[in-house]
Amino acid sequence: MTINIALLGFGTVASGVPFLLKENGAKITAAANADIKIAKVLVKDEAEKNALLAEGKAYHFVTDIAEILNDASIDIVIELMGRIEPAKTFITKALQAKKHVVSANKDLLAVHGAELLAIARDNGVALYYEAAVAGGIPILRTLASAYQADKITKILAVANGTSNFMMTKMVDEGWTYDEALAEASRLGYAESDPTNDVDGIDAAYKMVILSQFAFGMTINFEDVRHEGIRHITPEDVTLAQKLGYVIKLVGEIVERESGIYAEVVPTFLPKNHQLATVNGVMNAVFVESIGIGEAMYYGPGAGQKPTATSVVADIIALAHGIVKGEKVAPFNNFARETVYAKKEDLLDKYYFAIETEDKTGQLLKLAELFEAENVSFGQVFQENLAENRASIAIISHQMDLNQFDSLVEKISALPGFTLRNTIKVI
Numbered sequence: 001m002t003i004n005i006a007l008l009g010f011g012t013v014a015s016g017v018p019f020l021l022k023e024n025g026a027k028i029t030a031a032a033n034a035d036i037k038i039a040k041v042l043v044k045d046e047a048e049k050n051a052l053l054a055e056g057k058a059y060h061f062v063t064d065i066a067e068i069l070n071d072a073s074i075d076i077v078i079e080l081m082g083r084i085e086p087a088k089t090f091i092t093k094a095l096q097a098k099k100h101v102v103s104a105n106k107d108l109l110a111v112h113g114a115e116l117l118a119i120a121r122d123n124g125v126a127l128y129y130e131a132a133v134a135g136g137i138p139i140l141r142t143l144a145s146a147y148q149a150d151k152i153t154k155i156l157a158v159a160n161g162t163s164n165f166m167m168t169k170m171v172d173e174g175w176t177y178d179e180a181l182a183e184a185s186r187l188g189y190a191e192s193d194p195t196n197d198v199d200g201i202d203a204a205y206k207m208v209i210l211s212q213f214a215f216g217m218t219i220n221f222e223d224v225r226h227e228g229i230r231h232i233t234p235e236d237v238t239l240a241q242k243l244g245y246v247i248k249l250v251g252e253i254v255e256r257e258s259g260i261y262a263e264v265v266p267t268f269l270p271k272n273h274q275l276a277t278v279n280g281v282m283n284a285v286f287v288e289s290i291g292i293g294e295a296m297y298y299g300p301g302a303g304q305k306p307t308a309t310s311v312v313a314d315i316i317a318l319a320h321g322i323v324k325g326e327k328v329a330p331f332n333n334f335a336r337e338t339v340y341a342k343k344e345d346l347l348d349k350y351y352f353a354i355e356t357e358d359k360t361g362q363l364l365k366l367a368e369l370f371e372a373e374n375v376s377f378g379q380v381f382q383e384n385l386a387e388n389r390a391s392i393a394i395i396s397h398q399m400d401l402n403q404f405d406s407l408v409e410k411i412s413a414l415p416g417f418t419l420r421n422t423i424k425v426i
């Protein structure tokens with residue numbers, strides 16, 4: 001039997017699909033119990049089609065989605081264009097045409113996933129998206145199947161390859177921000193608009209999807225507190241190193257008694273924490289659960305071949321069901337009512353980087369603010385800067401999110417003090 005697939009878009013990830021089908025064809029055919037054939041490829045316009053044909057890419061390129069939607073021989077549509085529109089419309093129409101869909105589009109799935117999954121269900125087809133979270137790491141399938149008997153209590157994740165690659169190059173090799181971003185784009189890691197990568201938005205989308213698979217709860221994207229890597233300074237990095245930490249952009253999802261909470265923020269990780277060794281384009285998802293305990297899933301978070309491998313794994317899983325003539329199972333069955341945690345249940349330590357005049361009593365003023373919030377200092381460092389200025393770094397003991405927000409507000413409003421940065425400490 002032959003399963004016909006159509007690719008929507010032929011960029012970095014999509015062009016990795018033919019590579020795997022060719023290089024690993026026999027194994028893929030055996031696994032799918034069918035030959036997988038790329039029947040059509042949607043490109044943007046005639047110019048792109050002609051350029052690809054001139055490069056020797058011998059596919060049936062089309063520029064009108066109707067040629068795919070109306071083609072009854074196509075079983076699976078693979079959306080690899082990115083962004084919300086027209087991807088959302090194309091996926092909707094493909095599902096309504098009773099075609100299964102594979103996508104790597106976390107932006108779309110995080111914001112409109114529930115709607116698309118309902119359309120899939122109503123049309124008796126499935127929507128799979130392993131590549132949408134942590135590129136090449138088979139994490140969604142693992143959470144959906146291997147954790148069925150377990151209860152996950154916390155996830156920590158380095159979930160954006162681009163920003164982790166950039167931080168690694170800047171910290172370890174002294175690259176500039178612009179050099180590191182340009183290389184991440186050249187290597188095919190960054191989104192077409194890399195704002196999402198560097199501002200923590202891409203990782204926040206991934207937290208929304210992870211929360212559905214790990215906790216059965218759909219957190220609204222707007223409820224994922226997120227911050228990127230732009231505000232991390234060389235001083236923060238140096239201080240982290242002196243104190244035995246490394247800084248990474250870390251996503252966290254926790255379930256407390258009151259409910260669930262997710263955020264993506266720059267984080268001080270102790271050097272001996274497993275996530276501290278996740279460098280370059282590597283991602284890792286560190287899972288804490290009542291059964292397995294601690295487990296970490298590590299691998300490339302972006303890049304053509306790793307991501308295409310996850311896409312093809314989804315195609316194989318769908319093909320299996322199609323060949324058997326069975327209804328294909330949904331990607332994830334775990335769903336509960338979403339209940340958000342209370343801020344007072346969210347306890348963390350924080351690093352506060354503050355600048356002020358180097359004179360008697362300044363530290364006392366900060367100590368009074370902390371005391372008023374009932375938060376104690378863990379470690380305090382002061383360095384004298386030029387022009388009689390001082391840089392003060394405080395690592396606090398645990399405080400809840402209300403106390404943290406209140407301290408940020410109060411320090412920012414303290415005359416003569418500048419709150420330069422705050423970073424979560426694990």
Ligand SMILES: NC(=O)C1=CN([C@@H]2O[C@H](COP(=O)(O)OP(=O)(O)OC[C@H]3O[C@@H](n4cnc5c(N)ncnc54)[C@H](OP(=O)(O)O)[C@@H]3O)[C@@H](O)[C@H]2O)C=CC1
Binds near residue numbers: 011080135189190307
């Ligand atoms: N790159 C990676 O490592 C990873 C990517 N992903 C996701 O995979 C998806 C694809 O990413 P990637 O391959 O890197 O992106 P690319 O930008 O390399 O590829 C997308 C391609 O789709 C084309 N395209 C856009 N709109 C249309 C349209 N209407 N019709 C036909 N073609 C269109 C684009 O053309 P043009 O450039 O002219 O706009 C481009 O060639 C995204 O959702 C991304 O977030 C997920 C995990 C990892």
Ligand SMILES: N[C@@H](CC=O)C(=O)O
Binds near residue numbers: 135159161162301303
């Ligand atoms: N731009 C993303 C690609 C994978 O999701 C990243 O860098 O992680």
Ligand code: NA
Binds near residue numbers: 133135137
């Ligand atoms: Na994945």
